[in-house]
Amino acid sequence: xxxxxxxxxxxxxxxxxxxxxxxxxxxxxxxxxxxxxxxxxxxxxxxxxxxxxxxxxxxxxxxxxxxxxxxxxxxxxxxxxxxxxxxxxxxxxxxxxxxxxxxxxxxxxxxxxxxxxxxxxxxxxxxxxxxxxxxxxxxxxxxxxxxxxxxxxxxxxxxxxxxxxxxxxxxxxxxxxxxxxxxxxxxxxxxxxxxxxxxxxxxxxxxxxxxxxxxxxxxxxxxxxxxxxxxxxxxxxxxxxxxxxxxxxxxxxxxxxxxxxxxxxxxxxxxxxxxxxxxxxxxxxxxxxxxxxxxxxxxxxxxxxxxxxxxxxxxxxxxxxxxxxxxxxxxxx
Amino acid sequence: xxxxxxxxxxxxxxxxxxxxxxxxxxxxxxxxxxxxxxxxxxxxxxxxxxxxxxxxxxxxxxxxxxxxxxxxxxxxxxxxxxxxxxxxxxxxxxxxxxxxxxxxxxxxxxxxxxxxxxxxxxxxxxxxxxxxxxxxxxxxxxxxxxxxxxxxxxxxxxxxxxxxxxxxxxxxxxxxxxxxxxxxxxxxxxxxxxxxxxxxxxxxxxxxxxxxxxxxxxxxxxxxxxxxxxxxxxxxxxxxxxxxxxxxxxxxxxxxxxxxxxxxxxxxxxxxxxxxxxxxxxxxxxxxxxxxxxxxxxxxxxxxxxxxxxxxxxxxxxxxxxxxxxxxxxxxxxxxxxxxxxxx
Amino acid sequence: xxxxxxxxxxxxxxxxxxxxxxxxxxxxxxxxxxxxxxxxxxxxxxxxxxxxxxxxxxxxxxxxxxxxxxxxxxxxxxxxxxxxxxxxxxxxxxxxxxxxxxxxxxxxxxxxxxxxxxxxxxxxxxxxxxxxxxxxxxxxxxxxxxxxxxxxxxxxxxxxxxxxxxxxxxxxxxxxxxxxxxxxxxxxxxxxxxxxxxxxxxxxxxxxxxxxxxxxxxxxxxxxxxxxxxxxxxxxxxxxxxxxxxxxxxxxxxxxxxxxxxxxxxxxxxx
Numbered sequence: 001x002x003x004x005x006x007x008x009x010x011x012x013x014x015x016x017x018x019x020x021x022x023x024x025x026x027x028x029x030x031x032x033x034x035x036x037x038x039x040x041x042x043x044x045x046x047x048x049x050x051x052x053x054x055x056x057x058x059x060x061x062x063x064x065x066x067x068x069x070x071x072x073x074x075x076x077x078x079x080x081x082x083x084x085x086x087x088x089x090x091x092x093x094x095x096x097x098x099x100x101x102x103x104x105x106x107x108x109x110x111x112x113x114x115x116x117x118x119x120x121x122x123x124x125x126x127x128x129x130x131x132x133x134x135x136x137x138x139x140x141x142x143x144x145x146x147x148x149x150x151x152x153x154x155x156x157x158x159x160x161x162x163x164x165x166x167x168x169x170x171x172x173x174x175x176x177x178x179x180x181x182x183x184x185x186x187x188x189x190x191x192x193x194x195x196x197x198x199x200x201x202x203x204x205x206x207x208x209x210x211x212x213x214x215x216x217x218x219x220x221x222x223x224x225x226x227x228x229x230x231x232x233x234x235x236x237x238x239x240x241x242x243x244x245x246x247x248x249x250x251x252x253x254x255x256x257x258x259x260x261x262x263x264x265x266x267x268x269x270x271x272x273x274x275x276x277x278x279x280x281x282x283x284x285x286x287x288x289x290x291x292x293x294x295x296x297x298x299x300x301x302x303x304x305x306x307x308x309x310x311x312x313x314x315x316x317x318x319x320x321x322x323x324x325x326x327x328x329x330x331x332x333x
Numbered sequence: 334x335x336x337x338x339x340x341x342x343x344x345x346x347x348x349x350x351x352x353x354x355x356x357x358x359x360x361x362x363x364x365x366x367x368x369x370x371x372x373x374x375x376x377x378x379x380x381x382x383x384x385x386x387x388x389x390x391x392x393x394x395x396x397x398x399x400x401x402x403x404x405x406x407x408x409x410x411x412x413x414x415x416x417x418x419x420x421x422x423x424x425x426x427x428x429x430x431x432x433x434x435x436x437x438x439x440x441x442x443x444x445x446x447x448x449x450x451x452x453x454x455x456x457x458x459x460x461x462x463x464x465x466x467x468x469x470x471x472x473x474x475x476x477x478x479x480x481x482x483x484x485x486x487x488x489x490x491x492x493x494x495x496x497x498x499x500x501x502x503x504x505x506x507x508x509x510x511x512x513x514x515x516x517x518x519x520x521x522x523x524x525x526x527x528x529x530x531x532x533x534x535x536x537x538x539x540x541x542x543x544x545x546x547x548x549x550x551x552x553x554x555x556x557x558x559x560x561x562x563x564x565x566x567x568x569x570x571x572x573x574x575x576x577x578x579x580x581x582x583x584x585x586x587x588x589x590x591x592x593x594x595x596x597x598x599x600x601x602x603x604x605x606x607x608x609x610x611x612x613x614x615x616x617x618x619x620x621x622x623x624x625x626x627x628x629x630x631x632x633x634x635x636x637x638x639x640x641x642x643x644x645x646x647x648x649x650x651x652x653x654x655x656x657x658x659x660x661x662x663x664x665x666x667x668x669x670x671x672x673x674x675x676x677x
Numbered sequence: 678x679x680x681x682x683x684x685x686x687x688x689x690x691x692x693x694x695x696x697x698x699x700x701x702x703x704x705x706x707x708x709x710x711x712x713x714x715x716x717x718x719x720x721x722x723x724x725x726x727x728x729x730x731x732x733x734x735x736x737x738x739x740x741x742x743x744x745x746x747x748x749x750x751x752x753x754x755x756x757x758x759x760x761x762x763x764x765x766x767x768x769x770x771x772x773x774x775x776x777x778x779x780x781x782x783x784x785x786x787x788x789x790x791x792x793x794x795x796x797x798x799x800x801x802x803x804x805x806x807x808x809x810x811x812x813x814x815x816x817x818x819x820x821x822x823x824x825x826x827x828x829x830x831x832x833x834x835x836x837x838x839x840x841x842x843x844x845x846x847x848x849x850x851x852x853x854x855x856x857x858x859x860x861x862x863x864x865x866x867x868x869x870x871x872x873x874x875x876x877x878x879x880x881x882x883x884x885x886x887x888x889x890x891x892x893x894x895x896x897x898x899x900x901x902x903x904x905x906x907x908x909x910x911x912x913x914x915x916x917x918x919x920x921x922x923x924x925x926x927x928x929x930x931x932x933x934x935x936x937x938x939x940x941x942x943x944x945x946x947x948x
Contacts (some may be wrong), residue, residue, distance in 0.1 A: 031417065087495070091502065139672035147491045148672060151434055154498050155664045158438065162603055162657025165528045170648040175524065183509040258502055308513065314506030316498045322482050325495035339801040342813050343775045347792065350776075431767060462720035555788060562783050568732050573836065574756025574784040619769060620776040 004272045014285045018066075021292040024054055025062040025084060029299045029306075045252020060248065064189035064197070065295045065309065066288040068254050069264070071201050071246040073287020074208050076261015077268075077280045078243035081215040082236055083134065085146050087324055088267075089317075090126070090247035094153035097160040097249040098129025104164050108174045116196045122252030123200075127244045129156060134240075146328070152193035182311020184255040186295050193253050200249035204282065207242035211235055212277045219274065257310045260287050260294075290316075347620075361616075361629035365413075368636035371655055372409040373401055375644060400566040403535075411534035411599055412635045414546045418595035420631020421553050422588035423625055424613065428560050429584060430490045433667055436607040437592045439638025440497030443474025443606070444504035446596040447527060451508060455515035461538040466599040472593030475500060476585060529602030529653020531639050542598040549587035550628065556584055557622035566580070602653045604660025605634050611667065634659075679839040679870040681708040683745055684729075690736035691721075691728045698724045699896045701738065706840075709870040711863065713883040717917050722876045723764070723844055725893065729874065730761035732844040733845035743928065756784035760833045761842035774812045774820075774828055778804060781835030803834035806868075807861060823854035827861070834865070841865075843875040847882070854880070858884045881919075884908050885931045892916050908932040 004010075026042075027033050033041070033051050040047040041055025072090070079088040090096055102125030106112040112121070133156050137149035168175045180188075214235045217225040225232050250257070264287035268279045291309060294316065298307035373385045378387075380397055388398035389406070423436045437443050449471030453464045478572035479500055483493035508527070515523055525532065553560075559580045562570050570577050592606065613633075638655035685705040692698040698721040706712055706729075714722040727733045733746050739746045747755060768777070773920060781803070782796045804810050807827040815936075817825060833841055846862070847855040863886060865871050877883045883890060884904040892900040892907060892917050896938050900907045910923050913934055926933040 092498070098482065099539075111433070128547050136669055137670065140668060140674070147495065150495060150498055152441075152668055152672075154439055154501070155434070155668050158603070159658075159661030159664060162528075162654065164659055166650065166654045166658060169524065169528065169654060172521065175520070179512050179520065183513045258506065289638065305514070308510065311506045311510045314503055318503035321499035321502065322496050325499065326482060328495075336798075336801055336805065339804065339810050340797045343779070343797055343800055344774065345773050346814060347779075431769070556787060558783075558786075562780060564765070564767075565771045565780060567764050568727075568761070568763035569832075571732055571752075572730065572756065572761040572833075573761070573781065574751075574753035576752050603846065616773075619771040620773060 004275055006271060006276055007278060010268075010271050010282070014282065014289065017289050018285060021289050021296070022062060022066070024296050025065065026058050027290050028296050029054070029058065034157050060189050060191050060194060061186055061295070062292070063185040064194050064253070065292045067194065067197060067201055068186055068250045068257070069260055069288035069291030070284035071197075071204060071250040072260035072291065073264030073283040073285070074205060074261075075243040075246040075250070076263075076287070077247075077265040077276070077283040078211075078215075079218060079237050079261065080265055081276055081280075082239045082243065083137075083149060084219065084221075085149055087146050087150060087262065088142070089259060089262035090243075090251070091256060092153050092321070093125045093130065093133050093275065094155075094157035094160065095133070095247060096251055096256035096258065097157040097164070098125040098132075099123070099248055100178075100256055101125055101160045101164050101288055103181065103252065104167050104174060104178055108167050108171055108175050112212060113177070119196055119200070119249050119270040120230060123245055123248035126248035126251065127241075129160070130240065130244050132156060137212050145327065147302060181255045183308045184257040184313075185306075185308040186254050186291065187301055187308070187319050189253065197249055197253055200245050204242045204246035204249075205281075208246075208280050209240055211239045211242070212280045212295055215239060215276045215280075216274075219276065237328070238271075255308075255310060257312045259289065259320070260291050260313050261288075263313070266324075334471075349651065350618060350620045354617045357616045358626055358629060361626060361633060363631045365629060365636065367516050368633060368640065369409050369413065370635060371640060372412065373405045375640065376400060378407055378500070405604070406534045407534040408531045408538060408639070409636070410536065410543070411531045411539055412639050414539065415531075415595040415599045415602060416605065416632035416635035417550060418542070418546050418591035418631075419602060419605040419635070420609035420613075421550055421624055421628040422591045422595075423608075424610035424627035425553055425560065425584050425588045426606075427610040428564055428623065429581060430493065431564060432490050432494070433607070433611050435490055435494055435497075435612075435669075436647055437588075437609050438604065438649070439441035439494065439501070439603070440476075440479055441499075441501035441504055442476050442479070442497075442502050442589060442592055443509070443596055443601040444474050446467040446472040446593045447601050448504050448507045448511070449596050450600075451511045451515075451523055455511050457561045460599075462541070465541045465594055468597035469590060469593040472589050472596065473586075475534070476589045479480070480585075494601065525651055526600040527653075528651050529656070530651030531599055532651065534598070540595050541596060545571075545590055545594040549591045552587045553584060554622075554624050556580060557624040560584065563624065600651075600653060602635060602638075604664065605656055606632050608634060608656070608660050608663060638645050678907070679709065679872070682839055682872065683741070684708070684743075684759075684840060684872070685741050686725075686729060687739045687741055689728055689735040689740065691733055691735045691738075692730045693725055697736070697896070699728065699735075702896070702898055704891060704898060704901075706730075707889050708872050708874065709866070710872060710888040711866050711886060712872070712874045712891065713878045713887035713889045714874070714893060715880055715883050715916065720893045720916075721896040722893050724896075725891075726761075726842055726844055726874065726876050730759060731755070732761065745836075748853055756836065756838070758838055759771045759840040759842065760836040760838040762833045762846060764844040764848070766829055768817050768825075770818070772817050774809065774815050774817060775800060775804075777817060777828060778831045778835055781832040784938070785835060799835045799837055802833040806834060806865060807831040823850055823857065823948065826850060826854070826858060830858070830861070838871075839892055840872040840874065843873065845876050845878060848878060855882060862886075880908070880934050881926070884933070885926060885929050904931050908934065910934075 027038055031054055033055055037051035038055055041052035053264045076089050080086060082280045097158045098120035103118055104120040133152045137152035152249045168178055214230045217228045222232050267286050272278050294312035295309040298309050298312045301307050339627050374380055384397045385401055388401045426436050427433045446468035449467040450464050453459045453467050479497050483496045559575055562573055562575050567577060609627045609631040613623050613630045617626050634656060635652060639652040642650040642655040686702055688701045689699055690697055690701055714725060718720045728735050779800050807830055809827050809831055847858055862873055866873050888906050890904050890907045891898060892912060900912055910921050913919055913921050920937040922935045923932045924935060
């Protein structure tokens, strides 16, 4: 396998950054923890200082934000390659809103409240929306151009969110649950959430890595891919499925977190070039870094309360979308 | 076909289009009047027309005047002017950018106004006037930013839409955040406002909206002729001697003003800005100014949706929910049609 | 008969972003003639046309109409003298032929005025010249490419300008339609004396229909004049980088460019 130019360098730096993020997420926050307490909190369960318990409470949050970021990063990379479209991201394609609608319906009509139940609904919602949006976006002559996909996503999003508000407005208990969910935060994660999430993450990543080299062929166009012996139909289904369960599961637990997929993939593409066999797995790492940094900086900026990670990522990611739109050639819109 | 014959054919065509235009507008006005009267008559108690007229004239008896003058009249006026504002402004954007999807809702201009208004309601607890001013300023800033960013090497509507969607995403994150930090007791108000509602409208606070619409709508109506030239594209419009930049600036300013003020008064009533133009065009056909019919369709949409929201269900829904539910399928239908035709 | 105008460019430099495409061009357009600009792809012919028709502002230099720089002339007044048919004009959905053609009257109308007899006459006349009277009440969407192009030219005609710019009016059309459009434009020039300035891709059609040819290479004017004088095998080599033989067109006696290529006719040339 021919390694991209800076692969080792990028890998090492990413891993170092990942560790720093991990530490920062444990240490930083509205209450700053010093090293002794960190060690006490991590390795000496018998010590019961306040700081140590703060650290212990931050562990699941940190783990979750790493996992969730990885899932969103890979999901973004997959959606971009399946749609052959540089600005595909679960949030832009309206998949998040689809998940949200199903979750709200679940809260309102099925009385559900646990993460395990959310997850299936969110995945179902995400999947149906993804198929729908892609279906609309790829109609017509030029196939799924970025503009068409994004518009289909935005339109579907708008349509679904009016349904969401219609359901919510007459039910204040739904509104209370939903408003904390919809802002997109990793703050309330606990170990059982993480355990629920884990199988989806593993399956999703596995499928993503398996389809990476075929996706490389797809990047050259359907005709070329078929010429190289790729079953494009099956490949699309598998890769999209992986992308949807990753983002659906993450959305179910954390709420809609926008743009991590877009950011993570573009950073890695920029550093490593177009080879998806490297971009896809590395997007997991960059996604984890981005989400964790967002979470930590949200805690610092919003102190003494916190600014949710979803808000932070939207603020980093939306400008990137705008920059991409500016750079894009008019023809390829 | 000789010359005079041909001139008759052309004249007939124009006359037919104009006749259709007049009939459609007249019908829309009649329906709007009926809806207005219905808005005044209907409520928890239904008053006959005579009572309504009497109380509007200033005679007060049996509490009719309170219900009609203080609650139902402002609600009706709010719907009327917001409908006009959303309809006309939405149509202006759609025609100017030659894309029904390029409307203030999707471009994020409404979201910009919403953020400012929500910030005033939830965090600053300011007066209504401050809410209006803030949302106008925010709406204008958003519009200006979107246009600056989308200028690029060559102007393209596609890029404008993408940039708008990016702005939209950022602004909705802010809205979510504001809803998070808002005090529990303010949230229902904020949400109701966010979904667009005519509830609690009062005549004095509607004044900015009324004045803005009375000032800006005529500008857009007069410029309607230019708009139909602008529709032919930048190059043809320049060739025909239209000062495109000036026209565009005037149209955008008036439209953004109307959108922002209407948004601050009633909240972003979903899809009215988006639906009015295409529906009006369906009704009057191509070839005659679409500005007035679009405004009238907007009025009818808002008033009808508000009546449905008030009386059709057990729960009272704000008008924006109804327009949203009605508009969403149409939006998708339009998108599908545009994609099929390859006009995107 | 249309008026005679002095129309020239003075040292115009034009381009997009940081890329300069035209490097100080001086062009003098002969009035009441058919002028054709030729050149290889990306030589700046379309940019020149657009700059002259004020669709692009030159970075420096001036476009001068009757001794006055065109950016000093009020746009509507200018629009009564020079019109342009862009390469890919935009069609509003569902618009009818007469309606579209009628929009060309815009520079002759004020903000509040209705339609006058003159407006109707202009539309009817333009439709007759372009031979589209039968299409009057049809929708543009239903028309063929050739018909559409005639409708667009008709719209430019209702503007009743003395000078008409056309950016590749025959692209995407079958050869029969190309000839038809060029014939119609020639009618226009011969009957009314309209000055026509156009960019054409096909050098042989250019040679046949043009009264005056401008040959551009890399943003510079390298030859101009009557086709029979300008179009030589040396010039074609210089402008297009093509080895060719130029013979006389058996029908019009205008120059006809025959490309050599590497595979054919070597025996003949050896003889």
